[in-house]
Amino acid sequence: MxxxxxxxxxxxxxxxxxxxxxxxxxxxxxxxxxxxxxxxxxxxxxxxxxxxxxxxxxxxxxxxxxxxxxxxxxxxxxxxxxxxxxxxxxxxxxxxxxxxxxxxxxxxxxxxxxxxxxxxxxxxxxxxxxxxxxxxxxxxxxxxxxxxxxxxxxxxxxxxxxxxxxxxxxxxxxxxxxxxxxxxxxxxxxxxxxxxxxxxxxxxxxxxxxxxxxxxxxxxxxxxxxxxQGSERVAVNTPDVAEARRVFAVLGLSPDSDRDDHLSAELPRGVPAEAVTAALVRANVRVRGLTVEGASLEDRFVALTGEGFDVAE
The missing domain is CATH 3.40.50.300 (P-loop containing nucleotide triphosphate hydrolases)
Structure with missing residues (x-):
């Protein structure tokens, strides 16, 4: 410019x-x-x-x-x-x-x-x-x-x-x-x-x-x-959390949210969301919902500065 x-x-x-x-x-x-x-x-x-x-x-x-x-x-x-x-x-x-x-x-x-x-x-x-x-x-x-x-x-x-x-x-x-x-x-x-x-x-x-x-x-x-510049995140809603966790491990995804019917993780570079979907289907994991989100500004701020941020209104 x-x-x-x-x-x-x-x-x-x-x-x-x-x-x-x-x-x-x-x-x-x-x-x-x-x-x-x-x-x-x-x-x-x-x-x-x-x-x-x-x-x-x-x-x-x-x-x-x-x-x-x-x-x-x-x-x-x-x-x-x-x-x-x-x-x-x-x-x-x-x-x-x-x-x-x-x-x-x-x-x-x-x-x-x-x-x-x-x-x-x-x-x-x-x-x-x-x-x-x-x-x-x-x-x-x-x-x-x-x-x-x-x-x-x-x-x-x-x-x-x-x-x-x-x-x-x-x-x-x-x-x-x-x-x-x-x-x-x-x-x-x-x-x-x-x-x-x-x-x-x-x-x-x-x-x-x-x-x-x-x-x-x-x-x-x-x-x-x-x-x-930040990594995308993928979240899966499924009754087969244990099997979905094994699929995540094969793909190199580390879940940071793991509940009874929900699993989410940051997508590593080179692993598109489509690859996660295909792997879950091949493993016969019942997928009720899958969402992909870009990095939030808060995620980028923490990654860049190593500090938390006050996000309150």
Whole structure:
């Protein structure tokens, strides 16, 4: 993919704190118009990377291009086209949500004052906070503050939106609304760079994914490509479990789920599901059902990082 097709591109990007490497030789390629999931366990370097992309932290080495321009050199030209919600929003506690947005918009020298009121109201409406716009920010719940942070990122049109854990603190309904908002923004052509620890969120809204582990990029590509790199699984429902287990052993399959009428295993490379079906038939195993599943994103994450993942909504 050419540089012109990328919203974010990094080469050999590294960040050290003393002798500790937080990010090492990172080569990101975020396609324009994509919803890009940035995954990794806590401490894997995600937030450090985001801070470097936004010019909030200087890289120790490497290159960054955002919307085709070098960061930090062209930050003043690029960042007005970038909205961001990083490490939780902070607000003036005794100002209302509406007043906070007006104050932030006033501080943006690129934002036209003539349309300020209309843009503030539109942003509040888009994140579902119109009903609480006059309420003091200190009285907002964590989820409401998260929404207000999103509203701030949407005060002016953005080519790129960088979101660090955007559904943090939201209830299930709020989470669904943020997903819908992300899809809407993406359909309008905005590139979304989404850091999250919620696998369900990433699988439902992202088109592309990158996985970090201990400061290094271990995989990136489209969601389908990442899943395809994993092994398929086969599950058999049969009253002849003992015989089916012997067939699995001949084929080199190691069952990881073995119940009275159910057997499942990961398919080794070179063993198609059709071979399992044929072997079961030859052995006169009564098959009530056979399903084949591709690797889930969770399977790939664990295989790549060796760590579990929080998949809760």
């Amino acid at each position: 050419s540089s012109a097709e990328l919203a974010i591109e990094t080469h050999s990007l590294s960040k050290k704190f003393g002798h500790q490497a937080a990010v090492s030789n990172l080569a990101l390629a975020v396609p324009r118009g994509s919803v890009f999931g940035f995954l990794g366990p806590n401490g894997s370097g995600k937030t450090t990377t985001i801070r470097m992309l936004l010019g909030l932290s200087a890289a120790t080495a490497g290159e960054i291009a955002v919307l085709g321009r070098s960061i930090p050199d062209a930050a003043a030209h690029v960042l007005p086209r970038v909205g961001a919600l990083v490490e939780g929003p902070a607000f003036y506690p005794f100002l209302s949500g509406r007043e906070n947005l007006r104050r932030f918009d006033t501080a943006n020298r690129h934002a036209p004052s003539s349309t300020r009121s209309a843009r503030v109201e539109a942003a509040l409406d888009r994140v579902g906070l119109s009903h609480a716009a006059g309420k003091a920010a200190h009285a907002y719940s964590l989820g409401m503050k998260q929404r207000l942070g999103l509203a701030n990122a949407l005060l002016t049109p953005r080519d790129l939106l960088v979101l660090d854990e955007p559904t943090n603190g939201l209830d299930p309904q709020g989470t669904r609304e943020v997903r819908s908002l992300i899809r809407s923004l993406a359909s309008d052509g905005t590139t979304i760079f989404l850091s999250s620890h919620l696998l369900a969120e990433v699988e439902q809204v992202c088109s592309h994914v990158a996985v970090m582990s201990t400061g290094r990029l271990v995989a990136q590509g489209s969601l389908d490509e990442l899943r395809a």
